[in-house]
Amino acid sequence: MQICRCDVNIVHHLPMVPYIPTRLLKGLKVIPVLILLYLILYYLLVRFPDLERPRYRPQRIVNYVCPSSDHGQEYEHYETFSQNESALTESRILVLLENVLSRHGRLITHMLNASKCPYKIDTFSKNLPLLTTSTHGRYSTIIIENFNRYLNLPKWNRQLLDKYSQDYKVPIVSFLPGRAQFFSNSKVRGMNLTIWHNQKALNIRFSPSSIIPYIARPNVILPFPVSDGREWTLFEDSINFESVVVVEDIEGKRRAAVIRDKGSVDGVEKIIFGHNLTEWIIGMGFIDALRWSTKCRCGCHSLDRFIQIDIDDIFVGARGTRMTSDDVEALIQSQDKLRNRISNFSYLLGYSGAFFLHGDDLEDEGDRMIIEKAANFMWFPHMWKHNHPQDHNESFLESTMIMNKQFGEMNNLRVPFEYAISPQHGGVYPVHTALFNAWKKVWGVKVTSTEEYPHFRPWGKRKGFIHRGIEVLPRQTCGLYTHTQLFHLYPGGIKKLTSLIEGGDLFWTIALNPISIFMTHQQNYAHDRLAPYTFENVISFLECWTRFRLRWEDPISVADRYFHLFPTEKNPIWGNPCMDERHRSILPPTLNCSNLTLPNLLVVGPQKTGTTALSSFLQLHPDVSTNRILENTFEEIQFFSGENYEKGFDWYRQLFNNGSSKIVMDKSATYWDSTEGPMRAFALIPFAKIVVILHDPILRAYSWYNHLVARNESIVRGLSMEDVLNGDTPAAKKIRSRCISGGRYAHHLDRWLQWFPPSQFHLIDGSELKENPSEVVTNLARWLQLSPFDFQSLIKFNPKKGFYCKIVSGHSSCLGASKGRSYPPISPILSSRLCSIFHNDNIALHKMLLNHNFPVPTWLSSSLNQC
Numbered sequence: 133m134q135i136c137r138c139d140v141n142i143v144h145h146l147p148m149v150p151y152i153p154t155r156l157l158k159g160l161k162v163i164p165v166l167i168l169l170y171l172i173l174y175y176l177l178v179r180f181p182d183l184e185r186p187r188y189r190p191q192r193i194v195n196y197v198c199p200s201s202d203h204g205q206e207y208e209h210y211e212t213f214s215q216n217e218s219a220l221t222e223s224r225i226l227v228l229l230e231n232v233l234s235r236h237g238r239l240i241t242h243m244l245n246a247s248k249c250p251y252k253i254d255t256f257s258k259n260l261p262l263l264t265t266s267t268h269g270r271y272s273t274i275i276i277e278n279f280n281r282y283l284n285l286p287k288w289n290r291q292l293l294d295k296y297s298q299d300y301k302v303p304i305v306s307f308l309p310g311r312a313q314f315f316s317n318s319k320v321r322g323m324n325l326t327i328w329h330n331q332k333a334l335n336i337r338f339s340p341s342s343i344i345p346y347i348a349r350p351n352v353i354l355p356f357p358v359s360d361g362r363e364w365t366l367f368e369d370s371i372n373f374e375s376v377v378v379v380e381d382i383e384g385k386r387r388a389a390v391i392r393d394k395g396s397v398d399g400v401e402k403i404i405f406g407h408n409l410t411e412w413i414i415g416m417g418f419i420d421a422l423r424w425s426t427k428c429r430c431g432c433h434s435l436d437r438f439i440q441i442d443i444d445d446i447f448v449g450a451r452g453t454r455m456t457s458d459d460v461e462a463l464i465q466s467q468d469k470l471r472n473r474i475s476n477f478s479y480l481l482g483y484s485g486a487f488f489l490h491g492d493d494l495e496d497e498g499d500r501m502i503i504e505k506a507a508n509f510m511w512f513p514h515m516w517k518h519n520h521p522q523d524h525n526e527s528f529l530e531s532t533m534i535m536n537k538q539f540g541e542m543n544n545l546r547v548p549f550e551y552a553i554s555p556q557h558g559g560v561y562p563v564h565t566a567l568f569n570a571w572k573k574v575w576g577v578k579v580t581s582t583e584e585y586p587h588f589r590p591w592g593k594r595k596g597f598i599h600r601g602i603e604v605l606p607r608q609t610c611g612l613y614t615h616t617q618l619f620h621l622y623p624g625g626i627k628k629l630t631s632l633i634e635g636g637d638l639f640w641t642i643a644l645n646p647i648s649i650f651m652t653h654q655q656n657y658a659h660d661r662l663a664p665y666t667f668e669n670v671i672s673f674l675e676c677w678t679r680f681r682l683r684w685e686d687p688i689s690v691a692d693r694y695f696h697l698f699p700t701e702k703n704p705i706w707g708n709p710c711m712d713e714r715h716r717s718i719l720p721p722t723l724n725c726s727n728l729t730l731p732n733l734l735v736v737g738p739q740k741t742g743t744t745a746l747s748s749f750l751q752l753h754p755d756v757s758t759n760r761i762l763e764n765t766f767e768e769i770q771f772f773s774g775e776n777y778e779k780g781f782d783w784y785r786q787l788f789n790n791g792s793s794k795i796v797m798d799k800s801a802t803y804w805d806s807t808e809g810p811m812r813a814f815a816l817i818p819f820a821k822i823v824v825i826l827h828d829p830i831l832r833a834y835s836w837y838n839h840l841v842a843r844n845e846s847i848v849r850g851l852s853m854e855d856v857l858n859g860d861t862p863a864a865k866k867i868r869s870r871c872i873s874g875g876r877y878a879h880h881l882d883r884w885l886q887w888f889p890p891s892q893f894h895l896i897d898g899s900e901l902k903e904n905p906s907e908v909v910t911n912l913a914r915w916l917q918l919s920p921f922d923f924q925s926l927i928k929f930n931p932k933k934g935f936y937c938k939i940v941s942g943h944s945s946c947l948g949a950s951k952g953r954s955y956p957p958i959s960p961i962l963s964s965r966l967c968s969i970f971h972n973d974n975i976a977l978h979k980m981l982l983n984h985n986f987p988v989p990t991w992l993s994s995s996l997n998q999c
């Protein structure tokens with residue numbers, strides 16, 4: 133994929149000076165003549181730059197023709213799914229790969245990424261990953277890269293997998309690649325199914341009697357071997373199985389290339405593909421298979437596909453590359469053509485007024501023409517001089533926007549929507565607040581779009597977010613940039629462009645995204661008009677092979693639609709812009725990556741386990757620092773778990789910019805049980821070490837309760853701990869959830885482990901911390917590779933307080949009154965009550981700790997056999 137560099141060189145191309153060897157010059161003594169020649173050439177080329185760069189006529193390349201124009205009657209076999217059918221499992225997909233580097237595995241995950249389907253990758257190791265929780269299944273579908281691996285699983289694992297599939301109604305989706313030098317037919321082990329390896333497939337089509345096709349239009353026939361040398365495994369087309377994709381083999385016999393095993397024999401539903409995802413037709417089958425197998429929790433959108441095409445850089449661009457009046461006429465015609473096929477379609481044109489009439493004579497005529505015909509189009513503001521917003525302050529941005537606005541008003545450019553685009557994505561992400569403010573002030577902007585969030589690559593992972601009331605939509609790549617202007621110079625050649633259109637990335641972008649916003653540039657509509665060709669043809673291809681309804685809607689409505697479809701994307705997820713080369717190049721000068729400090733240690737909690745004591749002890753070490761304490765904030769920053777997250781990356785990083793130590797710590801005990809905390813932390817500081825204190829959850833719950841009592845909170849007034857556990861009142865329920873839920877350690881640890889690798893965790897036994905803090909802290913410091921330090925002499929038991937305190941300048945310095953309170957010991961009845969509440973979770977925790985080779989706290993070993 134090409135990198136989009138939207139900031140074209142504004143400077144006019146100067147003609148090249150002809151190179152003449154100096155030996156010749158000396159001999160001839162014709163320097164004055166040469167200078168004259170140079171001047172004449174220069175004059176000619178600058179006055180008539182058309183001589184320098186020929187104009188290319190519109191290309192007449194054959195358009196895509198659908199092999200079957202008869203679409204037959206509407207196909208309606210696909211299943212619809214109700215909410216409760218999916219309740220048995222989470223929506224995540226388990227992907228079992230040959231190995232993590234497998235090429236085909238990358239295609240699979242690319243498809244899942246682009247469909248926004250959550251998944252977990254694993255490989256075939258001795259043990260299958262954990263498939264269930266105590267209440268439900270973890271995965272809605274199991275994708276197995278190589279079906280042979282499934283057939284050859286050790287008996288025990290095979291039984292486990294099959295049982296899971298049966299119990300939770302989870303289908304297996306898999307691929308059976310052709311085996312070289314293996315031509316004859318054979319039976320699949322354990323299934324009454326004959327297959328042929330290494331066949332060429334003719335006349336490929338989706339079967340109209342299968343329930344799998346949804347986006348795919350059945351009965352359109354792809355006539356020939358899809359491409360030479362691409363061998364398929366063909367399946368017997370028998371009544372025992374449902375043929376999803378039917379083909380003819382070389383002798384004209386009807387076979388299947390994709391089948392569904394309804395599980396009538398072993399109760400395990402399977403969809404098996406006879407080829408890999410390199411064929412787009414198999415890709416379509418795969419997407420439809422996932423919709424069905426996940427019971428509509430992956431890729432389950434309506435058939436509406438919204439397409440927006442922005443044309444940026446109107447008036448911007450080097451002389452010789454811009455639109456002439458013919459091109460403007462062609463643009464209007466192209467818009468009319470697309471209107472017949474995309475309902476309500478309109479191109480959106482973005483202008484930078486400062487460069488009006490900056491082309492050659494033909495192009496200036498084009499500029500005048502587009503102004504004359506401006507009412508045919510809808511417009512949006514680019515930046516007056518194509519300025520990069522991140523380099524400017526708010527007042528400058530405001531004044532430059534006002535100039536562009538005045539230009540638009542003077543020339544009757546219709547700007548009907550509160551939509552704008554920033555040159556080179558600058559200031560949108562990474563966020564430059566001045567741009568957001570100026571946009572709102574001058575244009576009332578409500579919606580914009582960018583390719584940069586969270587990253588340019590992989591393109592399948594781009595997302596939207598809302599910041600300061602502006603909805604930012606993801607922009608998709610279509611292969612058309614300022615530098616892709618001419619067919620014969622298209623990177624990779626015209627074949628490459630055709631492959632993008634006919635089942636390639638451009639096709640997939642529209643197929644997988646209910647809403648696609650494409651950015652093109654004026655230059656793509658000039659000369660041989662690459663853009664109209666590209667879009668008209670991808671639409672022909674989509675009309676042929678899919679059942680999509682192509683639509684256009686204004687950007688404001690589209691944005692509302694987008695965040696309605698993907699509500700979880702509303703809140704941005706802050707990443708570290710210094711870790712992305714493209715982000716680094718569009719940072720405001722106030723952010724200096726060479727002295728950026730972010731925490732590399734998170735003490736995540738849980739609350740009431742001694743996290744404050746631990747972090748204050750650790751800070752005795754000279755190489756450990758923590759955040760600055762802001763006025764009017766909590767003792768903790770609570771960035772990843774609460775409202776402070778909205779304040780953004782810049783706010784957070786400024787709390788740590790007071791000189792750097794080896795270990796920079798953020799201790800916020802609310803991170804532990806925050807649903808989004810682990811994901812957000814990983815997005816910003818993926819290499820951070822994570823410290824968790826596992827204190828007996830029974831004691832932790834009791835301590836929480838006593839904490840509320842000691843604070844005389846109205847919510848606990850008059851309630852004993854037993855009342856809290858038994859009560860039905862809202863107050864009792866609320867306290868119960870605070871005391872109990874954070875103590876379900878397995879549940880929360882599992883979520884952290886979904887993001888951070890086990891090697892980055894350090895688990896501390898809460899009772900050890902209480903009894904022997906200096907040893908615990910010494911161990912932690914060693915794990916952090918800090919230099920040896922004598923914690924023992926600085927952490928001393930304080931008999932008056934009844935707990936350990938640090939020694940500062942020879943005096944005992946204890947935590948505030950709210951820490952380490954004493955209260956009556958827990959009664960045996962209450963203790964056993966709590967014990968049974970935590971029992972299942974403790975068992976799961978024990979299993980999880982052993983699984984990851986984490987140490988098991990002593991309280992856990994002893995509590996397993998109790999209650």
Ligand SMILES: *[C@@H]1O[C@H](CO)[C@@H](O)[C@H](O)[C@H]1NC(C)=O
Pocket residue numbers: 214216217
């Ligand atoms: C889902 O709900 C419908 C009606 O609400 C019910 O008829 C159906 O049996 C339920 N399906 C499952 C799998 O529970």
Ligand SMILES: *[C@@H]1O[C@H](CO)[C@@H](O)[C@H](O)[C@H]1NC(C)=O
Pocket residue numbers: 235236239310361362363408409410
């Ligand atoms: C897909 O299969 C074809 C034909 O067997 C093979 O040439 C190609 O390398 C495979 N692609 C991947 C990504 O495995």
Ligand SMILES: *[C@@H]1O[C@H](CO)[C@@H](O)[C@H](O)[C@H]1NC(C)=O
Pocket residue numbers: 238239241242245590592593
């Ligand atoms: C899919 O997304 C994950 C997580 O963002 C990323 O690491 C991976 O490279 C992506 N895979 C592909 C093939 O795009």
Ligand SMILES: *[C@@H]1O[C@H](CO)[C@@H](O)[C@H](O)[C@H]1NC(C)=O
Pocket residue numbers: 324368370371372
């Ligand atoms: C196997 O499949 C064939 C049809 O392909 C069928 O006639 C036969 O009865 C099947 N055998 C069993 C044991 O199901």
Ligand SMILES: *[C@@H]1O[C@H](CO)[C@@H](O)[C@H](O)[C@H]1NC(C)=O
Pocket residue numbers: 475476683684
């Ligand atoms: C096209 O736009 C009109 C007017 O805005 C609207 O009423 C109509 O529903 C739109 N049609 C489609 C198919 O979106």
Ligand SMILES: *[C@@H]1O[C@H](CO)[C@@H](O)[C@H](O)[C@H]1NC(C)=O
Pocket residue numbers: 524525526527528
């Ligand atoms: C904003 O930038 C302009 C020029 O870039 C400068 O003249 C002006 O003083 C700046 N304004 C503020 C408030 O910093």
Ligand SMILES: *[C@@H]1O[C@H](CO)[C@@H](O)[C@H](O)[C@H]1NC(C)=O
Pocket residue numbers: 721724725726727
């Ligand atoms: C960034 O900081 C480094 C050292 O702290 C300094 O040398 C460099 O000049 C700074 N760069 C900018 C753009 O301020």
Ligand SMILES: *[C@@H]1O[C@H](CO)[C@@H](O)[C@H](O)[C@H]1NC(C)=O
Pocket residue numbers: 721722723724727789790791
């Ligand atoms: C880091 O760089 C920024 C921008 O150049 C500067 O304002 C800040 O003072 C620097 N901080 C340190 C600690 O050097």
Ligand SMILES: *[C@@H]1O[C@H](CO)[C@@H](O)[C@H](O)[C@H]1NC(C)=O
Pocket residue numbers: 759760761790791
């Ligand atoms: C860094 O922050 C700590 C804690 O707020 C403070 O005590 C210390 O003086 C700060 N250091 C610098 C160099 O600002």
Ligand SMILES: *[C@@H]1O[C@H](CO)[C@@H](O)[C@H](O)[C@H]1NC(C)=O
Pocket residue numbers: 844
């Ligand atoms: C707790 O609060 C109540 C109501 O505000 C007050 O009457 C009572 O004296 C308080 N108890 C203590 C021990 O502070």
